[in-house]
Amino acid sequence: EPEVTQTPSHQVTQMGQEVILRCVPISNHLYFYWYRQILGQKVEFLVSFYNNEISEKSEIFDDQFSVERPDGSNFTLKIRSTKLEDSAMYFCASSFSDRTSGNTIYFGEGSWLTVV
């Protein structure tokens, strides 16, 4: 079965450093997403991406975050200057369509980011 893959599985970084989380969505999917889960809290939507641009973003997705699809297969989340509160599990996801009602969103295993 096709799957979304994410790297790294775990990263520890110092506060203020830049971090790039990488994802390879399922190959024929057109919509890409990042979600995150702070330990003990809900899984939260960050951003959705379609046709090489952001289609929706949450309040969490401020100027320190950016997403990119640099080469047609990877989908990256960059955090420019990490803060302690960015420590979380980051999930990449993809789907063929944008309609969640008739559509399945496939998630990766997550990248656990620890900011120290």
Add this chain to the structure above:
Amino acid sequence: GNSVTQMEGPVTLSEEAFLTINCTYTATGYPSLFWYVQYPGEGLQLLLKATKADDKGSNKGFEATYRKETTSFHLEKGSVQVSDSAVYFCALGGSEKLVFGKGMKLTVNP
């Protein structure tokens, strides 16, 4: 805005016990409802879904019915197995994004 409230755990059951995980939602419009599961060391997987009121989603012995009158989507399984040990997330979606509950960790002992 849309929100999901689900039963929090952790919960520990014995094999063959009956499982219910409560989930209620607040939403505008007519969202779809989902249960996702995360097995240890794996990503979020769609377990089942329902797209309109009174629909029942089912998969792997799990069931959930979309109840508009009680704004609920409770997950049930009649007889859990050790392999059902995982974290279960209720979610709703009406457009691109999903809104998740906090997740509930289930451990099933032999």
